[in-house]
Amino acid sequence: MIEETLAAIVPPDEAAIRDARALQARLTKPPGSLGALEDLSVRLAGLAGTCPPPLPAPAAVAIFAADHGVHARGVSPWPQEVTAQMVANFLAGGAVVNAFAAQTGATVTVVDVGVAADLPTAPGLQDRKIARGTADLSAGPAMTADQARAALEAGIEVARGLVADGARCLVTGDMGIANTTASAALIAAYTGRPAEQVTGLGTGIDPATHARKIEIVRDALGRLPASAGPLEILAEVGGLEHAALAGFILGGAAQRVPVVLDGVIAGAAALAAAALAPGVVGACVAGHRSAEPGHSAALAHLGLEPLVDLGLRLGEGTGAVLALPLVQSAVRVLHEVATFDSAGVTGKDGES
Numbered sequence: 001m002i003e004e005t006l007a008a009i010v011p012p013d014e015a016a017i018r019d020a021r022a023l024q025a026r027l028t029k030p031p032g033s034l035g036a037l038e039d040l041s042v043r044l045a046g047l048a049g050t051c052p053p054p055l056p057a058p059a060a061v062a063i064f065a066a067d068h069g070v071h072a073r074g075v076s077p078w079p080q081e082v083t084a085q086m087v088a089n090f091l092a093g094g095a096v097v098n099a100f101a102a103q104t105g106a107t108v109t110v111v112d113v114g115v116a117a118d119l120p121t122a123p124g125l126q127d128r129k130i131a132r133g134t135a136d137l138s139a140g141p142a143m144t145a146d147q148a149r150a151a152l153e154a155g156i157e158v159a160r161g162l163v164a165d166g167a168r169c170l171v172t173g174d175m176g177i178a179n180t181t182a183s184a185a186l187i188a189a190y191t192g193r194p195a196e197q198v199t200g201l202g203t204g205i206d207p208a209t210h211a212r213k214i215e216i217v218r219d220a221l222g223r224l225p226a227s228a229g230p231l232e233i234l235a236e237v238g239g240l241e242h243a244a245l246a247g248f249i250l251g252g253a254a255q256r257v258p259v260v261l262d263g264v265i266a267g268a269a270a271l272a273a274a275a276l277a278p279g280v281v282g283a284c285v286a287g288h289r290s291a292e293p294g295h296s297a298a299l300a301h302l303g304l305e306p307l308v309d310l311g312l313r314l315g316e317g318t319g320a321v322l323a324l325p326l327v328q329s330a331v332r333v334l335h336e337v338a339t340f341d342s343a344g345v346t347g348k349d350g351e352s
């Protein structure tokens with residue numbers, strides 16, 4: 001399933017890109033006046049292979065939840081059980097992501113790929129548990145290669161299922177206490193940046209804990225052979241939700257459906273996805289820039305400019321959901337705005 005998905009990721013359609021650029025130039029606004037939204041509309045036409053591209057609605061948020069063995073090293077101030085407790089909160093509709101999703105009309109699905117605790121079955125929860133959390137990445141491989149592959153496949157299946165159910169835009173979400181440590185390690189490994197540049201404060205840690213977190217990330221990177229391939233990196237220092245998110249992003253791209261990325265966890269997962277299939281970036285929209293330093297490093301490596309920059313560092317998909325109306329508006333322009341010709345508006349050079 002992974003190979004088939006990677007093979008289905010095609011380069012952007014040049015004819016659709018040309019058509020979208022030409023259409024943007026004929027719409028009743030000064031050319032270029034919609035800034036980054038114009039570029040986004042053109043990119044999404046290239047992804048879909050048609051101009052205008054389909055409206056990216058309805059949108060579906062998938063929150064991949066998992067726990068982390070490295071939590072035992074004291075890298076997060078929060079107890080591990082908060083992962084499972086927040087899953088219950090998402091399912092009850094009480095988290096920030098639920099409020100933001102309600103504002104934009106997006107659905108929320110929670111996927112357990114590696115929560116340590118047993119979770120009761122509930123509507124809106126997909127049980128795809130691969131392990132009860134990862135092993136401690138500071139002591140050895142976080143996952144086996146089989147676990148990483150299984151998580152990738154779970155993410156691909158979630159993307160396929162949501163699109164089969166009608167979603168025309170996928171939105172990444174994550175929940176996993178301690179997952180900013182694994183994110184930092186992945187970002188350092190895929191971008192080549194040093195641990196101290198990409199390791200941040202996560203949910204909020206003191207300077208001594210931050211120093212220890214950097215050391216943990218540095219040591220984990222030191223364990224990685226220079227020859228490590230994309231999947232090996234993911235298994236060694238990643239989380240089950242990172243692997244599933246990478247599959248989810250690849251699954252969206254393979255179906256030519258845009259994937260709006262949230263913060264540092266999604267950024268790390270997108271690096272893994274891009275290492276497996278560079279063309280995946282064509283389907284990725286950076287929803288926002290997280291306050292985590294590693295996120296900016298990931299976005300720079302991917303060549304993506306975030307739509308929203310509000311200093312958020314929550315996760316759950318919140319920053320991506322906030323950006324959703326911008327993505328939808330960018331495409332709606334191509335569907336609904338009149339041309340100078342059709343509206344009888346005089347163009348810049350005096351022609352209508």
Ligand SMILES: O=C(O)c1ccc[n+]([C@@H]2O[C@H](COP(=O)([O-])O)[C@@H](O)[C@H]2O)c1
Nearest residue numbers: 076176178179180202203263264290315
């Ligand atoms: O999305 C982000 O950029 C982001 C930045 C900091 C923290 N988080 C969230 O906080 C949790 C991980 O933080 P930590 O400090 O436990 O590693 C996890 O549930 C993430 O969703 C998310």
Ligand SMILES: Cc1cc2nc[nH]c2cc1C
Nearest residue numbers: 078082086175314315316
């Ligand atoms: C309360 C809480 C909510 C979260 N949502 C995403 N990560 C989180 C981490 C904590 C601690």
